Amino acid sequence: MRVPRHVVEARRxxxxxxxxxxxxxxxxxxxxxxxxxxxxARRDLSALESEERIxxxxxxxxxxxxxxxxxxxxxxxxxTEAKGGIARAAASLVKPGMKVYLDAGTTxxxxxxxxxxxxxxRLTIITNNLALLETLGTLPGAKTIVLGGQLLERxxxxxxxxxxxxxxxxxxxxxxxxxxxxxxxxxxxxxRDIIRLQHAVMKRAGRSCFCLDRSKLGRTAPEHLGAWTRxxxxxxxxxLPELRQAGITLKPGTLLPTHP
Amino acid sequence: MRVPRHVVEARRxxxxxxxxxxxxxxxxxxxxxxxxxxxxARRDLSALESEERIxxxxxxxxxxxxxxxxxxxxxxxxxTEAKGGIARAAASLVKPGMKVYLDAGTTxxxxxxxxxxxxxxRLTIITNNLALLETLGTLPGAKTIVLGGQLLERxxxxxxxxxxxxxxxxxxxxxxxxxxxxxxxxxxxxxRDIIRLQHAVMKRAGRSCFCLDRSKLGRTAPEHLGAWTRxxxxxxxxxLPELRQAGITLKPGTLLPTHP
DNA sequence: TCATAAATGATTGACCTCGATCATATCAGA
DNA sequence: TCTGATATGATCGAGGTCAATCATTTATGA
Numbered sequence: 001m002r003v004p005r006h007v008v009e010a011r012r013x014x015x016x017x018x019x020x021x022x023x024x025x026x027x028x029x030x031x032x033x034x035x036x037x038x039x040x041a042r043r044d045l046s047a048l049e050s051e052e053r054i055x056x057x058x059x060x061x062x063x064x065x066x067x068x069x070x071x072x073x074x075x076x077x078x079x080t081e082a083k084g085g086i087a088r089a090a091a092s093l094v095k096p097g098m099k100v101y102l103d104a105g106t107t108x109x110x111x112x113x114x115x116x117x118x119x120x121x122r123l124t125i126i127t128n129n130l131a132l133l134e135t136l137g138t139l140p141g142a143k144t145i146v147l148g149g150q151l152l153e154r155x156x157x158x159x160x161x162x163x164x165x166x167x168x169x170x171x172x173x174x175x176x177x178x179x180x181x182x183x184x185x186x187x188x189x190x191x192r193d194i195i196r197l198q199h200a201v202m203k204r205a206g207r208s209c210f211c212l213d214r215s216k217l218g219r220t221a222p223e224h225l226g227a228w229t230r231x232x233x234x235x236x237x238x239x240l241p242e243l244r245q246a247g248i249t250l251k252p253g254t255l256l257p258t259h260p
Numbered sequence: 261m262r263v264p265r266h267v268v269e270a271r272r273x274x275x276x277x278x279x280x281x282x283x284x285x286x287x288x289x290x291x292x293x294x295x296x297x298x299x300x301a302r303r304d305l306s307a308l309e310s311e312e313r314i315x316x317x318x319x320x321x322x323x324x325x326x327x328x329x330x331x332x333x334x335x336x337x338x339x340t341e342a343k344g345g346i347a348r349a350a351a352s353l354v355k356p357g358m359k360v361y362l363d364a365g366t367t368x369x370x371x372x373x374x375x376x377x378x379x380x381x382r383l384t385i386i387t388n389n390l391a392l393l394e395t396l397g398t399l400p401g402a403k404t405i406v407l408g409g410q411l412l413e414r415x416x417x418x419x420x421x422x423x424x425x426x427x428x429x430x431x432x433x434x435x436x437x438x439x440x441x442x443x444x445x446x447x448x449x450x451x452r453d454i455i456r457l458q459h460a461v462m463k464r465a466g467r468s469c470f471c472l473d474r475s476k477l478g479r480t481a482p483e484h485l486g487a488w489t490r491x492x493x494x495x496x497x498x499x500l501p502e503l504r505q506a507g508i509t510l511k512p513g514t515l516l517p518t519h520p
Numbered sequence: 521t522c523a524t525a526a527a528t529g530a531t532t533g534a535c536c537t538c539g540a541t542c543a544t545a546t547c548a549g550a
Numbered sequence: 551t552c553t554g555a556t557a558t559g560a561t562c563g564a565g566g567t568c569a570a571t572c573a574t575t576t577a578t579g580a
Contacts, residue, residue, distance in 0.1 A: 002527040002576040020394070021373070024284075024315070024322055027567075037529045042568070055284070058319030058536075059567065062284055113281065130393060135280070137411055146418050148408030148426045151397055158406050162426060166408045169422070262546040262557040287537075297559050302538070318566075319537065 011036070012044050016053050019063030026060035082213035082237045083107055085258030087114040089235050090176050090211060092259060096121040101175035101201050104129050104157040104194065107211045111176055112136055126170055128163050128197065130156040145170070147197075159193040167200040175205035181219030182212055184247030186228050188221035195225050202230065209233040209256070217246055271296070272304050276313050279323030286320040342473035342497045343367055345518030347374040349495045350436055350471060352519060356381040361435040361461050364389050364417040364454065367471045371436055372396055386430055388423050388457065390416040405430070407457075419453040427460040435465035441479030442472055444507030446488050448481035455485050462490065469493040469516070477506055 011034055018033060019025060025033070030041045045061050048054045055062040087110035094100055094115065102108040102125060112135045115123070125136055128147040136144045147166040149158030177198055181188040187210065189195050202208045210231050217238060234250060236243075237258045243250065271294055278293060279285060285293070290301045305321050308314045315322040347370035354360055354375065362368040362385060372395045375383070385396055388407040396404045407426040409418030437458055441448040447470065449455050462468045470491050477498060494510060496503075497518045503510065 001529085001574075002525085002578095004577060005526090008527075017376075024317055026318060038567090039529055039569095040527080043527085046569095057284060057317060058286060060317055062322075116277075130390070133390060133411060133416075137416070144411035145420075145422065146406070146408050146411055148406050148418075148422070151393060151404035151406055156393075156397070158408075160405075162405065162408070162429070165429070166422060166426065169425070261544075261559085262555090264547065265556090268557070298537090299539095299559060300557080303557085306539095 008044075012048055015044055016048060016063065019054055019061055022063070024057070024060055024062050030061070082215075082258070083110040084114075085237055085260065086211045086213060086235050087111045088259035089256050090209060091115055091118060093174060093207075093209065093233075093256075094120055094123070096123070098173045099124040099126060099171055101125075101170075101172045101177075101205060102127040102129060102132060103175070103177050103198065103201065105178040107178045107213075108132060108176060109135070111211070115139070126172060128158040128167075130158065149197075157194075159191075159197060163193075163197050164200045167197060168204060170201075170204055172201065172205040173207065175201050175208045177201065177208060177210050179210060179212055179216065179225050180221040181216050182246075182248065183218060183220055185224070187212075187225040187231070188219070189223055189225045190221045192223050195223050198225065207232050209235055211235045214238050214242075217242070268304075272308055275304055276308060276323065279314055279321055282323070284317075284320055284322050290321070342475075342518070343370040344374075345497055345520065346471050346473060346495050347371045348519035349516050350469060351375055351378060353434060353467075353469065353493075353516075354380055354383065356383070358433040359384040359386060359431055361385075361430075361432045361437075361465060362387040362389060362392060363435070363437050363458065363461065365438040367438045367473075368392060368436060369395070371471070375399070386432060388418040388427075390418065417454075419451075419457060423453075423457050424460045427457060428464060430461075430464055432461060432465040433467070435461050435468045436471055437461065437468060438471050439476065439485050440481040441476050442506075442508065443478060443480055445484070447472075447485040447491070448479070449483055449485045450481045452483050455483050458485065462486075467492050469495055471495045474498050474502075477502070 015030065015034060018030070027038060027041055031038050034041060045054065045056050049056045083106065086107060090111045091114040098120070100123065102111060108127070108129050109131055112132045116135055116139060119139060119142065121141060123142040124145065125142060126145045126147065127136070128149055133144070133146070136142065147158060147163045147170075149163030149166070150160040152159055179187040179189050189198070208231070210233070212234065214237050228248065228250065231254065233256055234254055235256045235258065239257075240250070240255055243255070275290065275294060278290070287298060287301055291298050294301060305314065305316050309316045343366065346367060350371045351374040358380070360383065362371060368387070368389050369391055372392045376395055376399060379399060379402065381401060383402040384405065385402060386405045386407065387396070388409055393404070393406070396402065407418060407423045409423030409426070410420040412419055439447040439449050449458070468491065470493070472494065474497050488508060488510065491510075491514065493516055494514055495516045495518065500510070500515055503515070
């Protein structure tokens with residue numbers, strides 16, 4: 001029996017809401033909850049999946065409450081080799097008792113995962129990156145401080161005046177920062193608010209490590225983050241000759257190569 | 261071929277890590293990733309499930325990346341009737357353009373879900389409750405501000421000096437607060453840090469609404485939150501006579517009954 | 521009003537998942 | 551060293567899931 005269009009839409013919204021609330025539901029429960037046959041439930045799932053509003057699994061479906069966060073995982077999975085090497089190098093700098101800042105971006109995610117594997121004692125982690133919290137929330141013996149701020153839609157980062165103000169009140173031993181591009185004139189990032197926060201963090205940090213893989217070489221972005229003189233340490237899978245070829249000359253000891 | 265115990269343990273840790281990273285994995289990918297047969301993968305899954313470290317689904321498994329957050333959903337699902345009524349009453353107070361504070365607790369979660377359904381324009385939502393972000397992050401046209409602070413293990417709340425300081429810098433029209441218990445002497449909550457933050461919020465808020473369902477009546481908690489004179493509005497499924505019977509007398513207009 | 525398009529539920533067959541069972545290999549403890 | 555316990559992979563049957571198809575009903579729009 002055909003049913004009006006708006007009813008279909010309403011049921012599908014309800015389905016996504018349900019999945020958003022419950023995380024995962026098997027087909028059988030979906031049918032019961034929506035009061036439709038299995039066939040219709042499947043049809044709804046296909047439709048919503050093709051709109052990328054949910055994720056189907058064999059036997060059920062997942063809500064994209066991940067949508068905010070999994071995009072991260074997705075991106076992370078792309079160039080894991082480089083990111084992993086950078087993360088291992090970064091983690092090797094972290095010593096017991098340190099206060100470490102992790103900023104936005106997938107590299108920070110990789111570093112957090114690496115720290116989860118080899119966790120120094122009495123660590124304090126400061127971040128504005130919500131995607132890390134799932135990873136960091138369960139670290140035993142570590143303290144996690146989140147800088148406040150405004151939640152960016154579609155991102156999982158907190159930014160704005162609140163974040164900058166909160167950052168200036170922190171003590172940081174070691175800051176891991178990232179950028180969207182690097183050229184001979186320095187580093188580039190996409191948003192002014194991100195850069196403002198990064199500047200505030202750099203001012204408070206004993207050591208600022210920028211983590212950029214080779215895909216960033218030669219690229220620019222709308223906003224200039226700073227000249228190379230402001231970079232204390234660069235962690236990258238690039239070599240000094242490669243950097244020099246791009247017109248980038250670093251002070252000796254600035255480049256930290258990635259770990260295997 | 262039998263394999264040493266520590267190898268089994270290592271593989272199972274890796275499995276939980278994988279699920280934590282990827283959210284969901286079907287059996288087939290797990291086998292490939294771990295290099296074991298389907299049978300062994302299933303055995304690992306059963307073992308991990310009985311330890312409650314993962315959630316199995318038909319055809320795969322979910323990491324407890326929910327662990328931090330789903331416990332919320334779990335708790336929320338318990339007394340939804342009362343919570344839903346409270347949430348609807350609370351949401352009815354929210355008008356376009358308001359700055360609304362939501363604090364920790366499952367009631368705030370219910371309110372956020374209600375706001376998602378009926379979203380006033382140009383809303384600003386201020387919270388220290390991370391469990392809400394999945395819900396609030398995708399609200400179109402709303403602005404979400406997160407108070408910074410220290411991440412509480414096993415909780416999804418930010419607390420501490422940072423949070424209090426951030427709260428005193430906010431303007432709030434309407435604050436929805438909760439408590440663990442209510443008696444004739446006032447409201448009670450579990451932790452001093454939570455209460456400190458609530459006091460800071462109440463000081464900045466034009467109107468403070470406490471949301472407590474009937475299960476809280478007569479219960480106390482380690483810390484005293486405040487006397488009834490500090491309560492601007494009480495949203496509850498309790499009636500005035502029921503409250504009076506427990507020795508609680510409210511100024512007229514203080515009690516807002518739940519909505520059906 | 522009528523014809524068309526669309527939504528639904530039932531059915532079917534192919535494929536998949538799951539747990540149980542069994543033989544085998546190897547770890548762990550006596 | 552020897553023996554029992556245990557991890558593993560293969561196999562199998564029961565039952566579940568899925569997409570496709572079909573008949574039926576009803577919204578939609580001309």
